[in-house]
Amino acid sequence: MSYKSLIIVFFGLFASIDVLATDPISKIANANEAKELAMDAYVNHKFEDAVKYYTYLLDSLDYDSDEARLNRAHAYFQLKDTINAFDGYRSLSTAENKEIRSTAFLQMGNLSEQQKEYENALSYFKEALKTNPANQEARYNYELLKKKMKEQEKQQQNQDNKDQQGQDKEDQEKKENEEQDNKEGREGDKQKEQENQEKSQEDKKGKQDKEKQDAEDNKEGKEGEEKSDAEQKKQQEQQNQEAKEGEKDEQPMEPSTREKLQQMNVSEEKAKMILEALRNKEAQYFQQMRKKATEKPKSNKPDW
Numbered sequence: 001m002s003y004k005s006l007i008i009v010f011f012g013l014f015a016s017i018d019v020l021a022t023d024p025i026s027k028i029a030n031a032n033e034a035k036e037l038a039m040d041a042y043v044n045h046k047f048e049d050a051v052k053y054y055t056y057l058l059d060s061l062d063y064d065s066d067e068a069r070l071n072r073a074h075a076y077f078q079l080k081d082t083i084n085a086f087d088g089y090r091s092l093s094t095a096e097n098k099e100i101r102s103t104a105f106l107q108m109g110n111l112s113e114q115q116k117e118y119e120n121a122l123s124y125f126k127e128a129l130k131t132n133p134a135n136q137e138a139r140y141n142y143e144l145l146k147k148k149m150k151e152q153e154k155q156q157q158n159q160d161n162k163d164q165q166g167q168d169k170e171d172q173e174k175k176e177n178e179e180q181d182n183k184e185g186r187e188g189d190k191q192k193e194q195e196n197q198e199k200s201q202e203d204k205k206g207k208q209d210k211e212k213q214d215a216e217d218n219k220e221g222k223e224g225e226e227k228s229d230a231e232q233k234k235q236q237e238q239q240n241q242e243a244k245e246g247e248k249d250e251q252p253m254e255p256s257t258r259e260k261l262q263q264m265n266v267s268e269e270k271a272k273m274i275l276e277a278l279r280n281k282e283a284q285y286f287q288q289m290r291k292k293a294t295e296k297p298k299s300n301k302p303d304w
Contacts, residue, residue, distance in 0.1 A: 031063045050075040066095045086111050102132035118149050
């Protein structure tokens, strides 16, 4: 029978469903025909047609078959209709046939693994093995997934360790940088404190030197004033003494002195002028001698 003939028969079945629904023999014949069409479509990878035929068989003809439900779920699985496929396999998780039940758990495990729900997938594979220990595909998938999860866990652990090491290194570098900054800060504070101390000492020394210099200046000034006062007093006394001597010289000359001046042909007034000049010269000489006495002797020359 060609595919075209099958399609004509299939639609003929839909047209006569109301008429033959009450005929048990016709119902069984239609069910067998739909089952063959569905199986033929599934085998030939015409999964959309397979879904239609199995749906007609199971829902319209009310055909009760776990095998047909399993094949329809397989057709949904091949069409990547994961929702309908998973619902179909889940409806068979309580099937009486342990092989069908084990296959349903296996497929739910495969769908869960595709969604990266590894814990659920491992549980479904395990349930498939418990239901049918002879299900080698379930055993293989279980062991493979378990190994895969261990490798991922190891990789994740290595990555976590690597991340932790990187974080530890970063924290260590951060800590070292903070310690270095604190050290530099302390050294800077210490240096600043030392500079302040040195400046304070310099200021103190400068103040002491200034006070000392001021004291020396005051002492020298006082000594100079005292010395000046003494010189002025001495000069005043000398002037008084000279005035007295001048007064003494201005007294009338004795007759013998006047006679001598007449013999020398020198007048009395001229003699007084000569005497006054000698006195002035003598006064200048004494002043120069006093001035030399107040000067300090040079270090590279003797005092004499």
